[in-house]
Amino acid sequence: MKTIYDVVIIGCGAAGLSAATYTSREGFKTLIIDEKNLGGELMSTGKIDDYLGIFGGVSGVQLAMNMYRQALKFGVEVKCPETIVDLDLNGIVKKIITGSGEYRGYSIIITSGGGESRSLVEGEAKLIGRGVSYCASCDGPLYRGVDVACIGNSGKIIEDLKILTSTARRVYLVLEEENGELEKAASQYGNVVTVKGRLLKIGGSGKVEEIIVEGDFGRRRIPVSAVFIAGEGDGKNEIYGRAGIALTDEGYVKVNLKQETNIRGIYAAGNCTGRGFNVAISIGDGLMAAISALKYVKSIKARMGEIKRESNIFYVEIEEGKRAYHRFKVEEDCMIMQSTYTPPEYRGLGIAGRIVGEVLKYAGKIGVKKLIVECSYVKRWIEKRRGEIGEFEVEYDIKA
Ligand SMILES: Cc1cc2nc3c(=O)[nH]c(=O)nc-3n(C[C@H](O)[C@H](O)[C@H](O)COP(=O)(O)OP(=O)(O)OC[C@H]3O[C@@H](n4cnc5c(N)ncnc54)[C@H](O)[C@@H]3O)c2cc1C
Structure with missing residues (x-):
């Protein structure tokens, strides 16, 4: 199964590295993708004199290298050069499509810069x-x-x-x-x-x-x-607009003070939000975006991990109105395992397997001796874990 990152960060500049250092240090699986190389604008700033705490100034390149090393130390994965060309933001697992592949993540932090003015050529x-x-x-x-x-x-x-x-x-x-x-x-x-x-x-x-x-x-x-x-700043946020992310009138990614966009799980920081165009602002906003993203990832993971029971159904409320579930019936000391369902966009995340495991725990607790399995998913599940399911007698009568 393809890796699902907790956080995918678009852009390896100051904002992206700030966000990545925080999320990876907190132990969340983090990927940065950049269409060029590390550092973003820092690589062309020359000497930075106004970065608080570094008396006498520092070269942008040196600052970028230090930030990069710090992020790597905490386990960030980096893919570059690779350009994000599209996003599919439907469902809890978001897809990030690049010129040469596809990545998946529970949250995305956009830190793709922009805003620098491109000099016009003669005649333009x-x-x-x-x-x-x-x-x-x-x-x-x-x-x-x-x-x-x-x-x-x-x-x-x-x-x-x-x-x-x-x-x-x-x-x-x-x-x-x-x-x-x-x-x-x-x-x-x-x-x-x-x-x-x-x-x-x-x-x-x-x-x-x-x-x-x-x-x-x-x-x-x-x-x-x-x-x-198609210059650096010209319409580069169009891909986000196309994916349903709200932009400001000037074409920047629109965020609130928590760096949240209009779509849950999607955050933005740094120059791409049109606020500041300054290293310290990019770093601060990147950190805030990381804090918001982690809060969101923790909340969805907690929700996906919580298995509830309602009479003859065990389920996970993946999001409002969307449930993964297993339906069963108990007759004397026999449990009929009828059907398992996961909404298509959430398949492959192991949710159904955890639900079935919970159903079997329950069966053991109420004294079930025999399982009649009508559901092909459960049949496959049991066959893979024959040694782990305890003392149940199992009979297959596949209907679903
Ligand atoms: C000449 C110059 C001097 C400056 N001097 C100072 C100064 O003295 N003090 C100060 O505070 N600030 C200064 N700045 C501004 C500062 O460098 C920037 O505000 C800051 O570095 C921006 O960081 P960022 O992470 O927001 O964006 P960026 O550094 O622009 O990073 C964005 C990254 O996203 C990547 N990217 C973009 N689109 C995609 C895509 N579709 N797919 C994958 N990757 C993508 C880019 O390749 C880039 O690496 C200066 C800027 C310049 C140009």
């Missing part, structure tokens, strides 16, 4: 809305059958490629930094041309007509009708 500002676009899903269809360019290193661009390759004739992917995951995603499409270099200029009179890219090949002029830009 005057051609916005005239071929320069920041939204492939909105404007991609306007450039059907022609050549376009797209640029960016963020997870959003993997999504943009899906859209653009299905509408444009040819898509020039301008890669300003090495990004194996993105190149791999691009190689799936027959109409993507990857150009490794820096975008210097977007040209055209009245509308986009060309881009100029500089790389090992020198300067290259590429005729295109549109340029789609």
